[in-house]
Amino acid sequence: MIAGLDVGGSKTLGVVLDPGGAVRATVRVPTAGDGGDALLASTVRALADLATAVGLAPSELEAVGIGIPGVVNTDDGTVRHAVNLGVNGDPLALAAHLTETAGVSAVVENDVNAATAGAAAMLGDVTDLALLSIGTGVAAGLVLGGTLRRGHRGAAGEIGHVSLDPAGPPCVCGQRGCLEAVVSGPAIARRWPVDGATGAATALVAAAERSDPRAVQVLDEVAGYLAAAVVLLALTVDPDVILLGGGVAEAGSPLLAAVRSALGRRVGPVPLLGPLDLPRRVRLVPDTVPVGAVGAARLARERLSHATA
Amino acid sequence: MIAGLDVGGSKTLGVVLDPGGAVRATVRVPTAGDGGDALLASTVRALADLATAVGLAPSELEAVGIGIPGVVNTDDGTVRHAVNLGVNGDPLALAAHLTETAGVSAVVENDVNAATAGAAAMLGDVTDLALLSIGTGVAAGLVLGGTLRRGHRGAAGEIGHVSLDPAGPPCVCGQRGCLEAVVSGPAIARRWPVDGATGAATALVAAAERSDPRAVQVLDEVAGYLAAAVVLLALTVDPDVILLGGGVAEAGSPLLAAVRSALGRRVGPVPLLGPLDLPRRVRLVPDTVPVGAVGAARLARERLSHATA
Numbered sequence: 001m002i003a004g005l006d007v008g009g010s011k012t013l014g015v016v017l018d019p020g021g022a023v024r025a026t027v028r029v030p031t032a033g034d035g036g037d038a039l040l041a042s043t044v045r046a047l048a049d050l051a052t053a054v055g056l057a058p059s060e061l062e063a064v065g066i067g068i069p070g071v072v073n074t075d076d077g078t079v080r081h082a083v084n085l086g087v088n089g090d091p092l093a094l095a096a097h098l099t100e101t102a103g104v105s106a107v108v109e110n111d112v113n114a115a116t117a118g119a120a121a122m123l124g125d126v127t128d129l130a131l132l133s134i135g136t137g138v139a140a141g142l143v144l145g146g147t148l149r150r151g152h153r154g155a156a157g158e159i160g161h162v163s164l165d166p167a168g169p170p171c172v173c174g175q176r177g178c179l180e181a182v183v184s185g186p187a188i189a190r191r192w193p194v195d196g197a198t199g200a201a202t203a204l205v206a207a208a209e210r211s212d213p214r215a216v217q218v219l220d221e222v223a224g225y226l227a228a229a230v231v232l233l234a235l236t237v238d239p240d241v242i243l244l245g246g247g248v249a250e251a252g253s254p255l256l257a258a259v260r261s262a263l264g265r266r267v268g269p270v271p272l273l274g275p276l277d278l279p280r281r282v283r284l285v286p287d288t289v290p291v292g293a294v295g296a297a298r299l300a301r302e303r304l305s306h307a308t309a
Numbered sequence: 310m311i312a313g314l315d316v317g318g319s320k321t322l323g324v325v326l327d328p329g330g331a332v333r334a335t336v337r338v339p340t341a342g343d344g345g346d347a348l349l350a351s352t353v354r355a356l357a358d359l360a361t362a363v364g365l366a367p368s369e370l371e372a373v374g375i376g377i378p379g380v381v382n383t384d385d386g387t388v389r390h391a392v393n394l395g396v397n398g399d400p401l402a403l404a405a406h407l408t409e410t411a412g413v414s415a416v417v418e419n420d421v422n423a424a425t426a427g428a429a430a431m432l433g434d435v436t437d438l439a440l441l442s443i444g445t446g447v448a449a450g451l452v453l454g455g456t457l458r459r460g461h462r463g464a465a466g467e468i469g470h471v472s473l474d475p476a477g478p479p480c481v482c483g484q485r486g487c488l489e490a491v492v493s494g495p496a497i498a499r500r501w502p503v504d505g506a507t508g509a510a511t512a513l514v515a516a517a518e519r520s521d522p523r524a525v526q527v528l529d530e531v532a533g534y535l536a537a538a539v540v541l542l543a544l545t546v547d548p549d550v551i552l553l554g555g556g557v558a559e560a561g562s563p564l565l566a567a568v569r570s571a572l573g574r575r576v577g578p579v580p581l582l583g584p585l586d587l588p589r590r591v592r593l594v595p596d597t598v599p600v601g602a603v604g605a606a607r608l609a610r611e612r613l614s615h616a617t618a
Contacts, residue, residue: 128461144453151547152437153585158544161581165475174579235467236545238460270483272470276462
């Protein structure tokens with residue numbers, strides 16, 4: 001039995017996978033996002049809950065994989081700059097802490113990479129995909145030919161900070177017109193305010209379905225930028241399938257329809273792009289399992305099997 | 310002995326590699342670029358010249374690999390849309406023709422992919438690189454973890470048609486502000502006219518070195534867009550090394566210095582990009598061998614060894 005945790009800004013989702021990869025238990029607990037010590041404690045609690053759910057002690061688990069937003073060092077299992085969790089530039093020794101307190105091997109991975117590995121496992125026959133994660137941040141995870149691509153400096157898939165318009169709005173990164181500055185959850189909430197940043201995309205889509213003219217316009221613009229992101233992925237790594245995931249993608253089918261429509265408008269007049277059949281290659285991330293937690297568990301299993309091989 | 314040909318718009322470069330991969334002969338012949346039949350004939354002649362140079366008949370070669378600009382079907386060895394060679398949308402059966410007339414197995418590959426494979430072989434210790442080819446067209450070749458990445462529909466690395474500025478100049482592809490519309494040889498020649506499009510970048514760099522103020526300004530702009538292309542490659546595939554190649558890169562060290570300087574200005578204010586150390590990771594493509602011809606030969610050898618394995 002192996003555990004996976006997806007540590008998000010407000011909640012931590014966990015799964016236990018059996019040796020065949022099937023989900024045997026799931027948990028959902030609040031994340032303590034007010035700094036390193038609280039985060040370590042809430043992660044240990046989530047792991048204990050998971051172990052209890054399958055009648056084991058944490059130390060009886062094969063390992064735990066943890067997906068977390070931030071700059072992860074996969075070699076030593078530390079994380080820095082998990083800004084939404086109150087973790088600053090000092091490395092937080094997440095893997096070492098879990099091993100010490102719970103007696104279990106731990107592997108840490110960036111949350112988008114973990115979700116991409118989990119989505120790839122769910123799709124089964126697809127060995128080549130990108131997961132465009134649209135949430136507080138925007139980034140793509142890449143599984144190319146069955147292998148997670150992290151890049152030479154861990155920057156593979158960081159397309160949230162590709163500037164697509166030098167005259168676009170300023171981005172937190174210091175550039176202008178980055179994807180993240182126009183399609184992230186907070187960017188959508190600025191254009192379509194709701195109570196709390198989460199749910200802005202869902203509210204926007206609902207208003208557009210009621211034919212609110214300003215919602216239709218804002219949704220068209222957001223979908224247009226997401227279409228540009230899909231084209232960007234196609235003209236760089238050209239993965240078989242491009243999945244929309246993250247909090248914004250919880251707006252679901254109507255958002256997907258808007259992105260497909262925007263893609264059609266964008267690629268129609270461009271002979272180079274039309275044959276790429278992009279509208280058909282874009283899908284929503286599977287929502288039947290928590291892909292981030294599943295992927296974290298699978299990556300941990302893969303890493304440990306290499307380590308002992 | 311295996312042959313490689315790099316079929317360019319004006320010239321075809323050829324090499325013969327021995328079983329150890331060393332270059333045993335090179336040829337350089339004009340390309341007949343006025344349509345399919347003439348192209349087939351000049352390619353057969355180049356192969357015959359190569360075979361003669363090592364004292365063999367073409368049919369005594371292990372195989373020939375051909376790199377050619379256009380849309381290549383690597384499965385059946387046909388090419389379409391080799392626009393600068395007078396080849397239109399009908400598939401030209403290049404591999405089949407060489408096999409029939411010269412009695413040698415033939416493998417066809419896109420020219421940028423072939424050059425990238427050749428550059429990777431030359432660099433030896435680098436297994437992860439992008440070659441940004443800047444010529445009449447603009448595209449990147451990708452060797453990731455030692456494997457050429459073509460993409461699901463052959464579109465991997467086609468960053469020449471990523472639009473980086475919706476208000477930029479129109480591109481032949483139908484979009485605006487594509488990289489190709491601002492940094493290709495013809496795009497530079499429009500800003501810095503010379504006799505013939507080839508050499509515009511070299512002339513521009515020479516004028517900038519003489520402190521011609523307009524040349525300095527145009528070079529800064531071109532280098533700025535090339536810096537954006539480097540950032541784009543880093544934030545998508547994040548290869549270890551990024552090489553500048555193609556006709557424009559024949560402007561050499563002064564162009565590389567301008568790109569490094571533009572990269573420094575661009576990444577300096579962006580905390581995300583600074584640590585990626587991009588100025589150091591950009592180099593010129595090796596010019597000691599014709600990398601396109603070497604890569605075509607190596608890809609042919611690799612393909613045939615898989616076919617017989």
